[in-house]
Amino acid sequence: MKNPLDSLWGTVISGLVLTVVLYFLAKSMMGG
Amino acid sequence: MGDFIVYGLGRWLHILAGVMWIGLLYYFNFVQVDAMKAAAADQPPTGAGITKHVAPRALFFFRWAAVVTVLAGAMILGERIDDALLFKERAYVPIGIGAWLGLIMFFNVWVLIWPNQKKILGIVPATDEEKAKARRVAFLASRTNVMLSMPMLFMMVASGGIFRRALFG
Numbered sequence: 653m654k655n656p657l658d659s660l661w662g663t664v665i666s667g668l669v670l671t672v673v674l675y676f677l678a679k680s681m682m683g684g
Numbered sequence: 685m686g687d688f689i690v691y692g693l694g695r696w697l698h699i700l701a702g703v704m705w706i707g708l709l710y711y712f713n714f715v716q717v718d719a720m721k722a723a724a725a726d727q728p729p730t731g732a733g734i735t736k737h738v739a740p741r742a743l744f745f746f747r748w749a750a751v752v753t754v755l756a757g758a759m760i761l762g763e764r765i766d767d768a769l770l771f772k773e774r775a776y777v778p779i780g781i782g783a784w785l786g787l788i789m790f791f792n793v794w795v796l797i798w799p800n801q802k803k804i805l806g807i808v809p810a811t812d813e814e815k816a817k818a819r820r821v822a823f824l825a826s827r828t829n830v831m832l833s834m835p836m837l838f839m840m841v842a843s844g845g846i847f848r849r850a851l852f853g
Contacts, residue, residue, distance in 0.1 A: 657827035660713065667834030674781055674835045675851070681777045682852050 694760045701752035702840075706833050708746040713830045716742075717823070735805060743801055750793045757783060778848060782839030789829045789836065796825035 656662030716734065723731030758765060761783070767773045768780040800818035803810035810818060842851045 655824075657824055657831065660718075663713070663827045663830050664834075667831040670831060671835040671838050675838065678777050678781055678839070679852055681771060682774045 690759060690762065694756050698753060698756035698760060701749045701756060704745055704749035705753050706837070708742050708749070709826065709829055709833065711742060712746075712826055739801075739805060740807075743798065743805075747793050747798050750790050754786065754790050757786065775848065778839045778852065779843035782836050782843060785832045785836035785839065789832050792825040792829050797822050797829075800825075 654662075656666050716739070720731050720734060723729060723734065761768050761779070764773075764776065767776040768783050771777050771780045800822035802808045803815055803818040804822060842848055
């Protein structure tokens, strides 16, 4: 599998996905 | 007066230095990487000026802006730094996540990017094989920082007042 960080837009999409994941993690850590 | 300096000037400095750090990170990734590729494909190659005059200056402000950003951030958190980094208090969770992402990025700058860039730019001696490896490590660490900058900035802007209430209730 190709590393998404090799492409600029793969990097940006990875950043967006990570932002969504961490947003929901933070929300759950704060009690929903 | 103490609060004025810590929260007013400290936050201002944190953002000024942070803009310089992340701005140069985006310059490297959105502009310089592809520019160097195109310059290397020219006949004869035209990238020497960037390597000699632009990259070292950009890297100087990049790595020292990272230091100022982290120190100013630590100053703003002050004695609440453990509430943030250890997620001890609900209100400090977003800034805690943002701070951890910033610290990982700071580690990448000083431990992975800068030592390898010194080899790539010829500031320290390296064989062609070592340079090729250094280029890959520095590139991936830099791209990792672009990826991490997105949730980091989200958590930073979501960490206070009306913004935190709007996003996290």
